Amino acid sequence: MRNLVLGLGTVAAAAAAIALYQRRRRSPPTLDAEFIATTIDALVFDCDGVIYKHTAAILGVPEALAKLRAAGKRLFFVTNAASASRESLAKKLAKMGISGVTAADCITSASAAAQYLQTNHPDVKRAYVVGGGGLIEELKLCGIESVGEADTGGIEQLLSSGGLEASLPIDAIVCGMQVEGLCYARLAKAAAYARDRKRPFVGTNPDNAWPAGCTELLPAGGCNVKYVEYASERTPDAIVGKPSKDLALLVQKLHKLDPKRTMMIGDRCNTDVAFGRSVGWWTLLVLTGCHQLSDVKRAASHELPDFVAESVVSMVS
Numbered sequence: 168m169r170n171l172v173l174g175l176g177t178v179a180a181a182a183a184a185i186a187l188y189q190r191r192r193r194s195p196p197t198l199d200a201e202f203i204a205t206t207i208d209a210l211v212f213d214c215d216g217v218i219y220k221h222t223a224a225i226l227g228v229p230e231a232l233a234k235l236r237a238a239g240k241r242l243f244f245v246t247n248a249a250s251a252s253r254e255s256l257a258k259k260l261a262k263m264g265i266s267g268v269t270a271a272d273c274i275t276s277a278s279a280a281a282q283y284l285q286t287n288h289p290d291v292k293r294a295y296v297v298g299g300g301g302l303i304e305e306l307k308l309c310g311i312e313s314v315g316e317a318d319t320g321g322i323e324q325l326l327s328s329g330g331l332e333a334s335l336p337i338d339a340i341v342c343g344m345q346v347e348g349l350c351y352a353r354l355a356k357a358a359a360y361a362r363d364r365k366r367p368f369v370g371t372n373p374d375n376a377w378p379a380g381c382t383e384l385l386p387a388g389g390c391n392v393k394y395v396e397y398a399s400e401r402t403p404d405a406i407v408g409k410p411s412k413d414l415a416l417l418v419q420k421l422h423k424l425d426p427k428r429t430m431m432i433g434d435r436c437n438t439d440v441a442f443g444r445s446v447g448w449w450t451l452l453v454l455t456g457c458h459q460l461s462d463v464k465r466a467a468s469h470e471l472p473d474f475v476a477e478s479v480v481s482m483v484s
Contacts, residue, residue, distance in 0.1 A: 213432065215378055219259075224264065250299030276371035276372045277371060354395060415446040440471065440472045
């Protein structure tokens with residue numbers, strides 16, 4: 168009889184989980200600002216498509232963040248943008264009228280990549296980099312020299328430079344977002360170096376697209392990672408940005424967050440929402456960036472948000 172009771176309890180629990188999954192998929196609840204006021208202490212924000220679009224703050228967001236901070240909420244910013252360092256992200260937010268943010272409140276996929284190499288591959292001193300200034304800056308802070316900026320152009324430039332043999336010894340490959348100066352020569356060298364599996368191959372993030380302030384989504388850093396992965400016939404040893412559970416645990420430990428009173432706010436189900444849910448945070452999908460309600464209906468179970476809202480402004484109104 169006891170086994171029967173346990174069996175019925177297991178069935179009931181499974182049925183409840185299925186019902187919750189189906190409710191979330193049909194229509195995640197609209198956020199009630201009172202829930203934020205009474206239940207949440209810490210708010211972890213994605214940036215592009217949530218706080219701003221490229222270089223312009225989303226309407227009403229700076230004011231909303233000021234109200235949240237005045238209400239005693241702790242604000243943190245985690246972006247998959249590999250072109251940003253923690254310091255440059257804090258300065259960017261300040262220029263948009265978002266005050267009180269320090270580099271310590273920010274984590275970028277660039278800083279996560281540098282920390283990953285420093286922790287897991289301390290012998291790495293020189294990396295071939297597909298990425299922007301923020302990634303190079305974060306690697307330098309961890310004592311890692313970046314190579315690749317001088318590689319521009321196509322096959323002729325690659326051949327005239329002497330090819331791989333003329334380059335400095337390379338210990339690792341790091342690939343991320345690069346919106347300026349990306350070229351065949353740089354991607355070709357990254358792939359060639361990555362074929363040697365003794366070298367760690369790190370991707371900053373898996374994002375396929377980003378809002379960029381345009382009417383259409385544009386290719387993001389994950390596209391560069393996939394290019395090198397395909398050309399080198401090798402998957403990265405690590406993709407360190409969201410939705411990495413290791414990164415979420417790092418943020419949680421670093422800032423002593425209580426998962427039951429922490430919320431992740433993002434514009435993508437497959438990165439932001441999955442990131443928050445991986446460690447038991449509450450999750451909010453805002454509809455100002457990449458994903459809309461139609462994307463929620465197609466999302467996997469671990470990518471379904473607890474709430475949806477039109478924008479961050481809904482958190483205080």
